[in-house]
Amino acid sequence: MKVALTRPVGKSEPLSELLLQQQIDSVICPVLRLNEVAVSDAAQAMIHEAELAIFVSPDAVRYFSQLAVPLAGHCAAFAVGEGTADAIQQTLNIKAKYPKQPDSEGLLALQQLSSVEGKRVLLVKGKGGRPVIAQTLKARGAIVDSLVVYERTAVKDTSDSWLDHWRSQQIEGIVITSNSAADAIFNTQSSASKDWLAQCTFFVVSQRIAEHVQQSYNIEQSQIVVCHGPDNRAIAGSIIDYTKQQGRKMTQSESQTKHTNTQQTQRAAEQTVASHQAKAGVSKVALLALFVALGSGIGAGYVYLQQQQQLQQTLLANQAISAENQLLSTQLNGAKSQLQRVEKVLDSLQGDVTKRLAEQQQNVDTQLMQTLAKAQQQVSGAVASEALYLQRLATFKVAAEQDYLGAVAILERLLESLASESNTAVVKQAIATDIATLKALPKPQTESLYFELHGLLSQVDVLTIKTKQIPQTSVSEDAVLSQQVDDWKANLQRSWQRVVDDFITIRHHDEVIIDPLLDKNEQLLIRAQLRAYLTQAQTALMDQQAGIYFSALDGAAETLARYFDTQHPSVNAMQQALHKLSRSEVQRQDSVELATPAAVKGWLK
Template structure:
């Protein structure tokens, strides 16, 4: 069996090895590369949110990005270089990716949807120093390209010279390579002997790009076989069509024919040498008497000669019978050998035909499967493109709607001083823009405006108004300052009646004076200064005036006139201090409430400039 070496990274060559084993090959897994994942920052990952197209160059790119759990625009068009990468995208993000028929950079760039990309945001998810051709061509076509490097391939620990010696001991005939990095890892610091041996091996590569990289290592192009992609089925088909045959895989009929030919030649020579006719002829020539040399023979000699002739004839006859039997056996053996050789050839021909038929059937199945997969991918791509066009037609962004929402936010801010309303309108505009790519600058400005509006502390108009209403309800309960009258001077009673009858005239005069005192009474006080008393009407007017100041403060609060508000509160506080009893709990409560209301910060006109206004104007133009 031919020994095939699979150099793919760890965990990626097991399925191919199993297919090769079932196909009659010996497969050895020998990873020469390791994968190191990177951790990009948020700035590098942010283009994924507004991307129009996202391209993945390998399964490792998909796995590395999935581990980062970034915010990604699922509505963007996804692309994969091969079928396995497309399947990994589906498993990771639930999105069907477009796959080219030719699984390499050139095949990807040939897709129709990547021809007209001027001004589109494209993110290329790749490994370090990989796929420079794709990046170069996309930039030339006018795309805004963001290279997102998420992993790096590097050689595993070990000396490449030791690898080659180990492979040579395994009698490796073919080597599977799926990246240029694997070529660089294998051909680093090799000696002359290792280079001489490895250049005789067959190489099975995933693309023409890798083939060119191998050719730079002075590998004969006849020893390089390009598969239809990096998938296991494509590699297996390429190896099967390569027809690697070792000495132990040659048909046994060839060896049998060679041995049979040699055996036939040997037996033919033996047959000629041991032929009975030749033996008898030689014997006769040796025993025939020479007529020219006639001599006299005695009777005893004749008898001895006769006996010798009889014995020789018996021995010759026995030898002839034995030789005849041996010839028949040899003929039978030769016939059986010929029949066996014929049967072996026919059996080998049947096996070759069966293998050819199986290979043809397998190739047909592979071609049918590949054709069906390509047709399905093309149909899926056309369907997604049509769906995307329909969505763009149905949900296209209306510039008038964006401009209208921005103007409404400005009106809420400047005319109505409604900061919460302005925040709600800007949030609605941000939600609308989030459904469409290419609006990142406007959304950033909107979020800055939302942050500025959130810092503004709104005036609690309703709470202050209710507090004023509560103070207004306590006005009627306030107690005016009481006037402290001086103590009356005690006077001796001058007009007391006497009990003596003779004093009737005096009693009559005293009675008259008492009657007069009932109508007019003059009291004398010790203190000289006496404050004037407020009439009931004046007290009523003072309370009405206090209520008016509090109502004026309420109106100023509703109309957002801070200066009028504070002036009315100050005048109300002066009235309470001047006319009402200071040690009364009701008065103290009112004064405390007025002082707290006077400390409120009524900033009705904070300076805020909407940065999103300029961005929307530029975008609309």
């Protein structure tokens, strides 16, 4: 027996070697190719959330590993069969649970998958396939996420070239491991190829594939062999068992044929001898004519009998077709009458629906008109709330912060919100009046004064503090004593100087040495004091506290004059700036009364 192995590339070689060990020839001819399916980032995110992961095939494991996205540490792995479990162990280094029955039903029968309500299950699979695992787990309350990592596609558009090659190789058996492979093999329009396939023996790895081949392509059940499992050893064992079984049947058939032929020969010889003994006087020519006549009669009778049987079968088939046509006619008449009743019901329902829709449309129009009328008479809650909020905010800006420009912007926003409202002429007039009044007011100098003080603060660290200059030491006179008596005073002074020089060392410098009056810490404290006065003036300016503002400026001016070099340009410039700031006006202006709040309240009433 010669077998065609149709698994994808790289999977049929081990099976071919197993068959060759048993002297069974095989032809490797892949009919499907596996292609990787791109997995989106959202689909990859499901991997981390999975509590259970189910792999349907070793190919699913292989393509999943190429994603380089590991399963969560608490995720339990399951495999449909032992081969898939081995692939998980080798590729992902995870021990997976698998059933003894290597199919979807066996997997779903595992105790660990019986209570999965509320759990997230990741189903790693190929494109297509049976939905029984996902449907069953969803029915049990699980949250199933299907992750498609590969797809099967036929190597060729039609199977004609494969089938011609297999016929030339005298193939008798074909191994099929999936429904997709079966569809690819039977994808032919040639009648001769279909007839040849109908005579082949198919070795399938599951009962599901056997039913698919039998129902979809009318293959007899006797020509389908369901293997012991999907792995290579199980398939090879099934093929070997089938080959041995067929060999035993052929041996028994040949023995029975020989035995039957021997008995028939003996009986014919006995009859011939008896005939010769009974009719010894009959000539051989007459006996031969008798045999020819008997043979012709028997042949004619056999032909007649065959024709009668065919005629009987044709009559029975015609009767069955007539009965079926009559039944179909009855069903068609019933369907027509039922269709007429349905059309009448639909017409009646359509009339009722049209009438009800018209009534509802009229009611909706009436309610809409009433609602619009009410809306025109009263202000909506959202507009009222916004108007109250904006007028209160504008009042606060004017009274508390004296931010007239901010108040103008708020009033302009209030004017825009009331543009589509009715009966707002008085309010709009009040808003326009307030905007004109606020724009006419002088702008406060608070910001400019504040930033000017900020500029002075940034110059504190570079101001020059008063320092002391040590005068240059004069060159000492010649200490040589004079021989003149009149120079006794000078000689006495020189002698005294020599005695003093033995106890005191005087160093002379050619360069001018400048030493500060204060050390570094005291200088830092002085600068910090000046900075504190300026910061206090800033705060008092923002709080409109004129007394504190001017007092802080006076303290800063006094510190500047006492400790800093007023001859230096930077110190002199700061003194002038402080003098200018001390003459600025920081008192609040008279309060401004807005007309908008009263107008808004009157409009809302």
